[in-house]
Amino acid sequence: MPAYDYAATRPLVVFHQGQSRWYQPLLTASLHHNLPLFVYPSQPGASLEAAVAALLPLGLRGAVLEDPGLQALALDVVQHLEPEAQAARRVDLILPEVTGTRGFFLEPIALANLIRRYAFGDKALWLGPIRSELAQGLRGLTQISVLSRSFPEGENFMQLLPVPQRGVVAVADVQAQVVARQADLILYAGGSLPLALLQPYHSVIAFKPLPSEALRLIGEYVSPEEFQKFHLAALLEPLGYALPPETFTA
16 A cells, blocks of 8 residues: 655544544545545534634645534535535535635435435335435435425425425325335434334335334335445545445444
């Protein structure tokens, strides 16, 4: 393995609040693949604007934003937004440029990559809190239905999808059971999970850990840790590093 060119190495900061889940896998991938990055964690607190403004003067390669609260706050401190960040109103990667900082939102791209890799099927049912910012990541599916706390909430999510993709908004478990039997893929975002909805032919992508009693009722399970690998891979692509998701281990 070639030696590091330390003169070319530039810092990549991981902005987080509390315990970081991204720092260690990003650091390990950087070291293993000899990337010219010095990965380090930082908690900007209330100083996010100053921290982002310092990226270019300090010669940083960029910043990844792990915390959802920071991702939302970054909208007001980034000069240029990529289309995905503009649509989702979130930023999870900031790159400094001569004309100002540029904000990306790569999580929906990571979700689309994961769905494409595993080829889960055409029809999906979303369970748990709505994450509107991930709607763009569902474009590879033919139909998405939602079990929502209220009909307006579910309809608001549907409006983010192309008309041909809009499925059923269910607000009762009985209605959801009918929809679930027609689904190939369950997208679980946390909260209460009616076990009666699960079928042996279901694949589940979980953004939050799936209850243990649900694991024996389904066919295939993609854990939050697996989704995180795809997210981290997507975050490094705009920096010029195309690493497979399998690279990123805790």
